[in-house]
Amino acid sequence: MRIGRATRIALYLYGVLVIAFLYLPLLSVGFASVSKARYLTFPIKRYAFQWYGKALESYTVQDLLWTSLSIAGIVTVISMIVGFFGALAFARYQWRFRGVFQKLILLPIFFPQAVLGLALLMWFNSIGIIPDWKTAVVAHLVWISPIATLVIAIRAYSFDPALEEAARDMGASTWVVLKEVTGPLLMPGVISAGLFSFLLSWGNFPLSLFTTGADSTLPEWLYAKMVSGYSPLVPTVGILSIATSMILLIVAFTIYWFVRSARERGARII
Amino acid sequence: MPPEPILRLENIVKRFGAFTALHHIDLEIDEGEFLTIVGPSGCGKTTLIRLLVGIDEPTEGRIWLRDKRIEKVPANLRPTCMVFQSLALFPHRSVGENIEFPLKIRGETASRRKERALELLDLLHLPHDFYDKRINQCSGGERQRIALARALAFDPEILFFDEPLSALDFRLRKKLEKELKDLHERTGKTFVYITHSLEEAMVMSDRIAIMRQGRFEQIAVTDEIYARPISRFVAEFMGEVNLFDVEGTASGGLRGRGVEIQANATGGGTELTLPQGTQGALMVRPESVRFLHPGQTADFIVRGILRASYALGSRTQYKVESSEGIELAVEKLRQDRFMGNVGDEVVLGFDMQNTHMIRER
Known part of the structure; x- marks a missing residue:
């Protein structure tokens, strides 16, 4: 389809305006963090x-960073492992309850996070667990590991089952097939699932609010300080986040780019 | 004494739920032969080869490798190997690593592996610089050879093929068919090949097994299958064919519709007999049918009208409609082509030694 010059310019302009509208506020947070004044005024x-x-x-901020990092790090690792095997069950193997599994896994994503957080908090209370950052890990996992599973499943769908069968046929045991064929082929999916998991956990507010107990994560602290006790520390911590x-x-992208260009040169990686 | 079978199937049944894919199959594969299993899609040949390789287990029956029962032995513990339809080359590994895969699993040293991989590249006429290439840098034909090299690196007792040539274009396929036959002779290994393509089977195999609806219709050496098919199905599957419905007569001869039969061509002393009152089909291949000039005669004569002619390069094919409305195919070498025009009346003839009787079962 041919687009006229005027239409094209209008489309570009529209795109730029939308992006500006969405991201300028972020820029203002950046400015607020480097202003000497207590409250943001322009110029x-x-x-x-x-x-x-x-x-x-x-120490407060160091503590916040550490708590958020711990939660996000643990959630990432567990999501990658759970997602890997979950994706195999989701996409690669025929089993009796596969259809049910494929639908169940979407369920947590459909619940509003505030409701999910509240439900989990009540559950923790009723079984006598005192909430702290570790219970937040569980809460984040409920919501994030299905997403990781779906991300890896997309990758698992696109690979030829004959690759595993061929490896087996050439004498590879189940473990060797997993290590030599399935694992490396799903790895790009596992890495992007890991990135997603980290970012979703790092920025999560509603689940953390209900389930961290006495501990606090960065987004929680930002919210609390906005409600009462604003200082330029708020935009600063926001920008750090x-x-x-x-x-x-x-x-992640640098490593990806490095591995890919090394592969293209024909070098052997891993 | 005939060679001992290397692989023997006894009464193999495979069911998927209520559907029976293989009905009580028996088969013996001889050491060192090239056997091709041919059949239309859905006949059970892929199911069968997956049982032979060990990816699936039969529901019933036994599989013997020499004197060992192997039907329950998983694929990774069997000394056999398959070239898959999709080739199943590992996209995340280089060509060299692909070929070395079975050697690596067996725990051979890196230097020994590389030495063997380079030998195999030589055997398959691939230059050594392929060793470091990636799979996605190789063409279809090259991938084919790499998959073969990898299977040979495994050094299997039997090498299975699941239609690996089906995705290639015609000319490359023809070339690789011949190379595969060559390779079979040079390595002396037992090859078992499955395909739905008759030509592929004809070019390469020592024996052909024709499969239909989960059973073997006929298993015989290639020429036998072509010249003496056991049924209409086999006759028609094995290429263009002319069939005439015939019936045994009281005098021991044959009576047919659309074909004049000379008295001494059928009945006692010939292969072309039918018990009185039973039905059969007289089969003649297109290349065995002649155009008769005035004064010439043949054991079987058909009169008709030339309807079309098709140039096939080295050969020319003709469609003739007999006076009874039966369509016949005739094929001549280009240099022997018939000089008539479409619409001409023609007389066709063929002789008893080129004719085969298919008895209804």
Whole structure:
């Protein structure tokens, strides 16, 4: 289809406007974090990075980062493992309750997270578990591991079952087939599931709010400080939180790019 | 003494729920032969080969490898190997790593593995620089050879093939068919090949087994299957054929519709007999039918009208409609082609030594 010049310009303009509308607020958080003034006013009169120093020195913030990182890290690892085997059951093997399994796995995603968080909190109370960051790990897993499973299942659907059969036919035991064929072929899916899991857990608010008990994660603390006790530390910590996600993504893509270009040169990786 | 069978199937049955894919199959495969199992899609040949390889287990029956029962032995513990229809080359491994896979599983050293992989590249006429290539850098024909090299690296007692050539274009397929036959002769291994393509079976095999609806219709050496099919199904499956319905007469001869039969061509002393009152089909291949010139005669004569002619390159094929409305195919080498025109009246003839009787069972 041919698009006229005017239409094309209008489309670009529309795209730029939508992006600006959505992301400018984030930029303003960035500005707020480097303003010397206590409250954000434009134009910013004096820039200062003191709040970053204060944030990194603050035990509270260190604690928050550590709690969020622990939860997200553990959720990521468990989601990748559960998702890997879940995806095999979801996509690769024929078994009696596969249809039911495929539907059940979508269930947690359909519940509003606040409801899920409340339900889990009540459940923890009724079986006598005192909520802390570890119960939040469980809550996050309920919601995130199905997503990880689906991400890996997409990959599992696209691979030829004959590859596993051929490996077996050439003498590979079940374990060797998993290690040499199934594992490496699903690995790109497992990695992206891991990234998703980390980011979803890192940024999660509603589930954490209900299930961390006395502990607090970054998003929870941001919310609490907004409600009462605002200081420029709030946008600063917000930006730190975004920076962590960004660094993770950049590292992941760099590794991906490095492995791929090495493969294309014909080098042997792993 | 005939060679001992390397593989023997006894009364093999395979059911999937209520559906029976294989009905009480028996088969003996001789050491070193090239056996092709041919049949239309859905006849059970893929099911059968999966049992032979060990990916699936039969519902009933026994499989013997020499003097060992193996029907319950899983694929990874059997000394056999298969080239899959999709080839099943590992996309995340280089060509060399693919070929070395079975050797690696067996725990051979890296230097020994590489040496063997390079030998196999030689055997399959692939240059050594393929060793470091990735699978997605190789063409269809090259992948075919890599899959073969990998299967040979396993050094199987029997090499199975599940239609590996079906995805290739015609010319490459023809070339690889001949290479495969060559390879069979050079390695001396037992090859078992399944396909739905008659030509593939004809070019390569020592023996052909024709399968239909979960049973073997006929198992015989290639020429026998072509010249003496046991049923109409086999006759028609094995290429273009002319069939005439005939019936045994009281005098021991034959009576047929649409064909004039010379008295001495059938009955006592010939192969072309039928018990009185029973039905059969007289079979003649298109290349055995002649155009008769005035004054010439043959054991069997058919009169008709030339309806069409098709140039097939080295040969020319003709469609003739007999006066009874039966359509016949005639094939001549190009240099012997018939000079008539479409619409001409023609007389066709064929002789008893090129004719075969299919008895209704």
